[in-house]
Each structure stands twice: as structure tokens, then as C-alpha cells.
Amino acid sequence: MNDTHSQEPTVFHVTHWKAGSQWLHRILRDIALDRIVAPQLFEKQFLVEPIVAGAIYPTVYVTKEQFESVPLPAGSKKFVVIRDLRDTLISAYFSIRYSHAVIDKSLAEWRERLEAGSIESGLLMLMEEWLPLSVKIQESWVKSGENFVRYEDLLQNDFEILERVLIQQCGLPVDTERLHEIVRGNRFENATGGRKPGEENRLSHERKGIAGDWRNYFTPGVTKNFNAQFGNLLVSAGYELVD
Secondary structure, rough: OOOOHHHOEEEEEEEEEOOHHHHHHHHHHHHHHHEEEOOOOOHHHHHOOOOOOOEEEEEEEHHHHHHHOOOOOOOOEEEEEEEOOOHHHHHHHHHHHHHHHOOOHHHHHHHHHHHHHHHHHHHHHHHOOOOOHHHHHHHHHHHHOOOEEHHHHHHOHHHHHHHHOOOOOOOOOOOHHHHHHHHHOOHHHOOOOOOOOOOOOOOOOOOOOOOOHHHHHHHHHHHHHHHHHHHHHHOOOOOOOOO
């Protein structure tokens, strides 16, 4: 990154998996590509390597405790994005089963098991083995009382929320008109070559682009299991608990 940016605020997009992170990553790249620090497996770019002053860090998958364990440049800014964990689980199911690059051994094993069973059994398996890391991240930020942005609200009101978060809160060097142009260009329909939100392509990383899709896949057994484990967090995060 160019040293001329070292006086700019260092900006962190903190989130958990399957919460629109690649959508926001594209927006941040379009705003200031030369300041982006690329994400790495196991968050090495944040937890291991020295923080680059003035850089922008998209998709930082860390808890509040992990975030606060890293020495940050003075004046650093962050914004936190969460998603309904039920939709997080559904998105993970289809991504792991169909579209995600096989980047490690565990993902390959999960894919094999998902392909061999029903959607219900797959969701129950991922609820136990994959979802807890996202739960841990979301829970740490929700319990902290800090502000966070809900993915569902972004889908409904991307201009206003991103203007507030990226320009007013984080001080990114983009005017409102240019930000709106970037946001518009990265909406689901443009990112998928014309598919409308809700038009599904299970083989695409941008599968469906809507909120509430979990209702189409949660069986009574999955719902009961999910609510028993994560119902309190769901309510704390502002989502409706449905039996």
C-alpha cells in the first residue's frame, strides 16, 4: 500500500461468515482498492501480521475479544455486520455443498457428508460443527452493547446505511454520489449478471440474495434444535424467534 495513505484512518469490516462479507468486500475495493489488505485464512492478515496503518481490512472474522487483543493504529475505525444465524446456516449449507472453493480438508469432508444426506441432516450437522464459530463472533459483539449493522437492514436500505457507516463513521474518501454508484453497481442483480433477488442459482456464491430464506428449509426438528441452542442470541440480536 502507498505510504501516502498512512495518515488515513485504518478501517476494519468485522463480521462473521455468510453475512454479506463478499458483497461489502467488493464495495470497499471499488472505493479504495489501493488501501485493501486481502483477507487470509485463519485471519492471519489481522491476528498474525502487523497492522498496516491507513489500510482497509474487509471481512475480518473475529470476536470482540480477538479484535481488542491486536494493537491498532491511533484513530482506527471499525464497523460490525451480523446476519440472522438461521439464514447464515442456510447460506453455509448451499455454499459448502455446491459453490465454495475447497480450500481445506474440513470443507471437503463437509461437502462429502452433505452430498450423502438430506438437507435436514446436513443442517443439523452444520449447526453443530460449522455454525458455532459464527455464533461466537456474533455473540461477542451483540453482548458488548456496541453498535452493529444487520445484513437484513442493508438489503433494504443500503444507500443510507453505507453512507452513514463508510463516510460519516469511517471517513472513507468517497462522496455520496460516487458511493451510490458503487453500491448500485454491486447490488445482487448486477453481481449476478441480471438475476433478481430471490432467483436462486445453487451453484453460485451469490445464490439467492434475500433475507428469511431459512423458512423454506427449516423443518420442525431443525427449528427446535436451533431455538434451544441459539434462540436467546437470536432475540438479543433483534430477530424474531419463530417456533
